[in-house]
Amino acid sequence: MNVSDSAQTNTSTKFFPRISVVIPIYNGESDLSELISCLLAQTYPKKLVEYLLVDNNSSDRTFSFLETAAEHCPIEIHPLSENQIQSSYAARNKGIQAAGGEFIVFTDADCRPQPRWLELLIQPFMRSEVAIVAGEITAFPEKNLLAKFADRQETLSQKHTLTHPFCAYGQTANLAIRRTILEKSGLFRPYLTTGGDADICWRILKQNLGTLEFVSDAIVRHRHRTSIRELASQWRRYGRSNRYLHELHGVDLMREIPNKEYYYRLTRWLLKEIPQQSIKILTTKSSVVDLLNTPIGLFTARIRYSGQKEAKLPENAKIIQCLDS
Template identity: 70%
Template structure:
């Protein structure tokens, strides 16, 4: 019992300096809600700096960031990355300017909950831990596509942490020890997708330390609203598969053949639709349950298209140094 008390007290006193790096691109609409979330963080304000990196926005993002920095009760440092159009290049700019022992990452369209930093940082009390991933959950949505994605837990870290090649965390909710970058290198600045997996795999495969997952370090993220946005999301996942295949040799995602599409759709029409329709009438199923199969086929097709058409740019192999 006394041992447990010591552990709790030790955890409460473990408050390293944290640098939160957030890339921005034409994000003025997201800024008010995001900044509100940062202001509500329960981690001691004097122990956190927020490095908000504008990535050559064409709207008022940078000017809003600069104005906010002057008026804010928290330490906001607006930065710019105008040379390379990539969120990973922007993150590198933030890492280079960071003074914290721990670098935490999230995105402009994310909503970190008030205990986010407190819970995300605690596993670093173990010196062997170099990467910590928190959970990503969906913001409440009203559209069919948002409800479908929430039901599928599309954004959850559970999927990436279960990757059969090697686990990784998404930068929407991730923290890495600062000194780790001196050995692993930074993000690949010219990579446009897949950089989250790449940085984690380089760190873990070099045996620089362990990865931990904290389910109650929560960041909320909105799901896609339109089919165009959904298609773009899943094509990006496909491109990521292709890039990581070329960089790390992972297996490509198997594409569903035309005959399989036809079989799955026929099974859906003849078996699932009648059953789900009856369950819907008696209140045991929802409309998004009815469309789960065709939407799943749609996202699989888009991912396959992204994977098939992607070609890794030669400069994406470059790893920047700290």
Template identity: 65%
Template sequence: MVNDQNSFLPKVSVVIPIYNGEADLPDLINCLLSQTYPKEQVEYLLVDNHSCDRTLAILKATAENSAINLQPLSENQIQSSYAARNTGIRAANSEIIAFTDADCRPQPQWLHSLIQPFVNPEVVIVAGEILALPGDSLLEQFAEQQETLSQKHTLNHKFCPYGQTANLAIHRHVFNTSGLFRPHLTTGGDADICWRILKADLGRLEFAPDAIVQHRHRQTLQELSSQWRRYGRSNRYLHDLHGVDLMPEMKGQEYLYRWLRWLLKEVPQASWQAIAHQGSWVDLFTTPIGLYTARERSLGQRTAQLPEQAKIIDWL
């Protein structure tokens, strides 16, 4: 098959799990409507995961008059985005299944760019890039500066590369051998499924940098804490499932050294650079925010315990 973006246009199923996503639905659906990929080649499977708001009602009403093939589904048995994704996979009618999330904003060329690497039959997983939605708060600017959500971190994982399900596509046939997502897992499922596919030598993973979705960064310390504790739980779960090394925890003396270094060296330097317009005021808070997120991740890792049910793999 010729590697031509105009000729390689296979059918695609886009699976999006949604929990209490009423506020996100208008922007999300507008992004789906704006996709440049041929509308007749795509089905959008939006899976409500037992929401308490009007998510499912809005999905059903939107689907009745939509210009795209939008199908509302429900997963009410298991409260987990991975269980909802499995429901979407089972309902899918395409060989290529793309994933994103309700709070993501796929750019118009997203799907077109994400699908192109599959022209190579050796490619079975494609990860696109995740960029930040514009944000004004200190925490949002910090996360954007650190590229917290970028796939470059997961694609360079020292154990095995993987792509986050906020921007991922998988060839359906590999699920026959690898199985689907672990439906009772609450975090780390994207790494788990990619590793099962890659470790079984079912094909290659490729990065599509032009397949971009934007994602909102956390705005409050409470949201930031929840995010990084979840990262810590993910570390523990993947350690138990795959033998991945746990993240090293920072000792008391190292914390003290980092705080003193920040106060005595970094604060004067960053302040002067910001005043001279040679740096950003965000730089002044990089160390304390980084220490806070490291502590929250350590707490999540230390207190997490993988439930027995979370070891179960679903199958087609």
């Protein structure tokens, strides 16, 4: 289960196999124009890429937008629908089943792949032992305090998932998998609603089907959450994911912060950190983000634990879909 950084891969070898990019979309009408622009800007040979954009039962005009894009864009776009199962993993499976590429690449509708994303991401597959390649996820510059906090923590970065104490994995916002590997491991669990990226990577790596490589220069950009409600939803989902992966793979559960420790850290923040950070802010040696680090961190930890505690893995989420021959 090797994980290495292939950022310096020499692309002069011009390894350009046929690839399929699968993107699940739910109510993504407002994101699609920018997304398509990013796909148009890819340096990968256009005739060797197909984009399978899968509408997951949206209530907006996502699918009609996809049909229009497929008709008028100079890249190969296939609009698909997954209306039976409300899950991004079911939508990804729909795209994989329709894909004709040797390698399947994943990102999301609200991501913004940078121009050399595909070109760089695919290069490690030149080595036959490579099963999975993950690229980096970086944030857009934000003025919002919550977004700045998340950026300081590098919340989106693959470096957290690639160093997961149980086993490394890559997030589907920027991930590629060899098609022949999916024939052996199976696809995503279609009824799983979170944690599916870790699950599929772990199934591949634990079965010793190949290695995982990281390409730090293959970048997609993503936006941080900018409201308390969005932040809470994000960290509650992280908690649910942890519970599901505990039941599927035996991952350690996150511990709850005892009330005594919680209030001690909060009091310490009020009595010690606020005065110290306030002085640093006045002397421009610190920022408001540093001042709020402790309370936001405590908030997200509690929300994540709450999500973990409340979650229960549905029985049908254990189903692994197979790749049709």
